[in-house]
Amino acid sequence: MSENADPVVLALESSCDETAAAVVRGTHVVSSVVSTQIEVHRQFGGVVPELASRHHLGAVSAVTEQAIARADMSLADIDALAVTEGPGLSGALLVAVQMGRGLAFATGKPLYGVHHMEGHLWSAFLGDADLDATPFAPHVALLVSGGHTELVEVRAHGHYRVLGATRDDAAGEAYDKVAKLLGLGYPGGPIIDALAAEGDPAAHAFPRAMMKQPGFEFSFAGLKTAVLVHVEKHGPPDSRKALADVCASFQAAVSEVLVVKAARAIERTGLRRLNIVGGVAANSGLRAAAQARGDRDGFSVRVPPLRYCGDNAAMIGAAAAARVAAGLDPSVDVYTNLPIDDPRVVFA
Ligand code: KG4
Ligand code: ZN
Numbered sequence: 001m002s003e004n005a006d007p008v009v010l011a012l013e014s015s016c017d018e019t020a021a022a023v024v025r026g027t028h029v030v031s032s033v034v035s036t037q038i039e040v041h042r043q044f045g046g047v048v049p050e051l052a053s054r055h056h057l058g059a060v061s062a063v064t065e066q067a068i069a070r071a072d073m074s075l076a077d078i079d080a081l082a083v084t085e086g087p088g089l090s091g092a093l094l095v096a097v098q099m100g101r102g103l104a105f106a107t108g109k110p111l112y113g114v115h116h117m118e119g120h121l122w123s124a125f126l127g128d129a130d131l132d133a134t135p136f137a138p139h140v141a142l143l144v145s146g147g148h149t150e151l152v153e154v155r156a157h158g159h160y161r162v163l164g165a166t167r168d169d170a171a172g173e174a175y176d177k178v179a180k181l182l183g184l185g186y187p188g189g190p191i192i193d194a195l196a197a198e199g200d201p202a203a204h205a206f207p208r209a210m211m212k213q214p215g216f217e218f219s220f221a222g223l224k225t226a227v228l229v230h231v232e233k234h235g236p237p238d239s240r241k242a243l244a245d246v247c248a249s250f251q252a253a254v255s256e257v258l259v260v261k262a263a264r265a266i267e268r269t270g271l272r273r274l275n276i277v278g279g280v281a282a283n284s285g286l287r288a289a290a291q292a293r294g295d296r297d298g299f300s301v302r303v304p305p306l307r308y309c310g311d312n313a314a315m316i317g318a319a320a321a322a323r324v325a326a327g328l329d330p331s332v333d334v335y336t337n338l339p340i341d342d343p344r345v346v347f348a
Helices: 038-042 049-070 090-107 116-123 171-181 188-196 221-234 240-269 284-297 314-325
Strands: 008-013 018-025 028-036 080-086 111-115 139-144 149-154 161-165 273-277 300-302
Touching: 008 049, 008 090, 008 314, 018 049, 018 314, 028 049, 028 314, 038 049, 049 090, 080 090, 080 116, 080 314, 090 111, 111 116, 111 314, 116 139, 116 149, 116 273, 116 314, 139 240, 149 240, 161 240, 171 188, 171 221, 171 240, 188 240, 188 284, 221 240, 240 273, 240 284, 273 284, 284 300
Parallel strands: 008 080, 080 111, 139 273, 273 300
Antiparallel strands: 008 018, 018 028, 139 149, 149 161
């Protein structure tokens, strides 16, 4: 199978609050099913790990069956199985890992464990019936999700070098926390994004932490506190316009820091392509700011369509397909945290 350039992979993902399964052929998505638990966790204002595990267990079989059925395939057509092995919530991860092991046991197919953020990296290359797959190209990746914010140099398949990461909150986490303190719902990112479109990004001068420091580290805890202090001092925004102004000013601060550091990474590495991936890649302010900077500085910016920004199994399948094509041996582990440039993840 190692000679197979475009292996057919059945992939499963259950690291956080989405239960997902997909069938891919290389980077081409044949089917992708995502069952979200957002409604389960919304009333708690965040993901409750114990509930996440239980709901994954309830959904994983049906989601897997649907992915195979929608691909119009049977297990016999699959070359390899893949599963997210971490980072994530341990009880949640175990659900898809055990399902993958069961399928591997029953079918004799190899099972590949995939690092969740490696999956997000591959989301930028996915194609489907409505979208052409993009051939792999060396790039700087800005990984922005609920749990991670980092810049990664990706020179080749399997070459992952972290240039810098957040020292405290991830960008998505900052969105979720600020939404909570403003009394908005969960997850906060899409809600703040929509409100920001109606507001003035220059209304409030929120801090741009670490922007002037050299290097590629981020910090968003101070920005969240600045919004909190603003609300304590002036009271909660008392009109939709006032609320939109806070959201737009917060979003401008997050986007500016991310884009300035990403552009610095482009300059430092000499790479001419920026891929923005992860849940926060859906953010319209970030997309616009990155595109404007790319146009100005002469680098290209690629962001996956919304359906592949959030957690999904197609990206896990594509990452596993690259491992199969590279002739790597199957192996699966479970870890709640592990850097993407750990020797267990890189393969170039
Ligand atoms: O990648 P993802 O689905 O899950 C993790 O691996 O964490 O990312 C989820 C995060 C949440 O924090 C959510 O608020 C954020 O992505 N998010 C957004 C937007 N859509 C989702 N943040 C900003 N703007 C958005 N439009
Ligand atoms: Zn994710």
